[in-house]
């Protein structure tokens with residue numbers, strides 16, 4: 001995925017300005033920045049839901065996964081039928097989409113819950129269903145718009161660990177919007193910091209750890225040092241916004 005000189009304006013509101021960003025397969029980029037700086041707009045551009053006002057966005061690959069802040073499940077459909085939806089929309093035969101859905105459900109650890117409806121699941125399980133739904137089509141580009149923000153800390157950390165395992169297994173190109181610096185550092189190969197609106201990239205910080213990342217790596221001195229670098233860039237970005 002490549003952004004070159006990308007700017008977006010909504011009427012008189014400049015949301016993004018001059019963004020250059022390339023994300024390859026096997027890279028997970030965390031996007032952090034002050035509220036309203038254009039993070040969701042950047043994901044919508046990557047998904048092709050909207051176009052830039054200036055510059056170019058190019059995405060190569062066959063499939064896209066998008067996970068929203070809410071699980072956005074259909075309450076009347078079972079887990080299985082929710083996860084089958086992308087295959088159904090793509091016109092896959094029933095046997096094929098059932099197989100893909102069963103595989104994705106297994107990958108997020110929900111085998112046995114196929115017949116449950118969303119209301120019968122916890123918030124963390126609903127988010128796993130949402131991740132599985134996006135996973136069915138084996139996305140080359142996987143976009144996450146703060147998917148764990150509404151979950152409790154323990155669930156959030158566990159889902160982060162599971163997402164890291166998926167990333168290692170699938171090796172997609174990922175863009176993960178978060179307001180949590182530790183979450184961004186734990187998940188990402190790079191953390192990109194945007195300034196206050198209009199969002200510009202003010203820092204692109206590599207995360208110097210290999211995968212798999214054990215949960216306790218969050219408490220290592222190297223982890224703290226990387227998080228401190230991101231935090232300093234973010235504070236600078238917020239001052240730009242003021």
Ligand SMILES: Nc1ncnc2c1ncn2[C@@H]1O[C@H](COP(=O)(O)OP(=O)(O)OP(=O)(O)O)[C@@H](O)[C@H]1O
Nearest residue numbers: 010013014015034035036037038039040041042197
């Ligand atoms: N469809 C739209 N029409 C008009 N303005 C919009 C539209 N979408 C976004 N904006 C504006 O563009 C700016 C960036 O919005 P965006 O949702 O991308 O920010 P964000 O960084 O994701 O915010 P947050 O962290 O609070 O979720 C905001 O000022 C927002 O009001």
